[in-house]
Amino acid sequence: MQKVAVNRDKTAFAELFDHYAPQIRAYSLAREPGADLVADDLTQDVMSRVWLKAGTYNADLANLNTWIFTLARNCRVDYLRRNSRHISNIDPSFIFDEMEDDNPGPFQLVNQTRAEDTVRTSLQKLPFEQSDVLTKIYLEGKTHQQTSIELKLPLGTVKSRVRLALKKLQVLVAR
């Protein structure tokens, strides 16, 4: 990543591409199965931002995987807005982009890497009904309400499953 940011090294960028492009495509396909062109477009958008914003990436604030996730999320929400039949006048870049450019406050320097390791191992142990709800919300981009209709569950049940999952994963436990 250093090589990309400082030396503008295209070989290093190609390595990042090899690693992340399949993930970004998978993320796009999770929301729109079969839409290969959309997945390619999203990959290009995200990797362009990686190239352009490499200098602003701050390893103290988020690990690289998390940074790429936030870029992919931001590009996807932006793409959906541009291509939606229901026009929203709200520009999501004011909501999401600004967040990452924030300087870390003194107590934001959490041990992200360790926290992520814990989440990874405990994700495997999560009951399906809880991980399923997380998948719908994070990967398929569904609201709680859409999730409740799709799974034929009361809205309250969806919310409590998310809450339970977060608790089990200890995502929000201060370390």
Place this chain on the structure above:
Amino acid sequence: MEKILTHPVDELLASFSAASLPLSQALCISSHLERCAACHQKVQRLNGLGSELMQQLKPSPASSELKERMINRLDILTQETHARPQETHVSSVPRCLQQFIQTGYDKLPWRRVSPDIHNYELCRDSNGAKVELLRIKAGGSPTTHTHMGDEYTVILEGSFSDETGLYHQGDFLVRDARHKHTPVASQDRECICLAVTEGPIQFTGFFSRLLNPFVRRSYT
């Protein structure tokens, strides 16, 4: 600054981190996060969860053609590097709202709703939700009201109280149709809130949004 007492619940923060909230609601969360370091930090952790979930997906290999196209574009990208939009310095307005408010609250064309209350509609979300600012004069109170759908409120300036408590700058509240409430602005200064109300139109928007995954979209 008073301590922020009311925060979005964790499952709402998760939807924010996933960007799977209607943008109008995300706007409220974001206005709160700019004032609340604790919730901001939670969202950063939740982003880490999003990243883990993304990594667990079965990778979908990219074509070598896409890679080549990408690498060839890099130089053009560097040349095109667009200058960041100039920073606006309206410190009291949350940054996420500066897309609507460039010059501060006083210059907005406020509309009088009642002797005590003015509003200014910022926009409508694609689900029909109304996004507006409410300005309640010191000691003023809008009449008791209920809502059709959920109402999200973030206090931007001043403070108000209702049957349930006293709220200050940065506080985030959700009220649903069951709540009947009578907010009163504090006596010493006016109160400005960001309010998002889901209207009945939401349902049409909502059901048609369900169709979205089935509509294949592409650039072609």
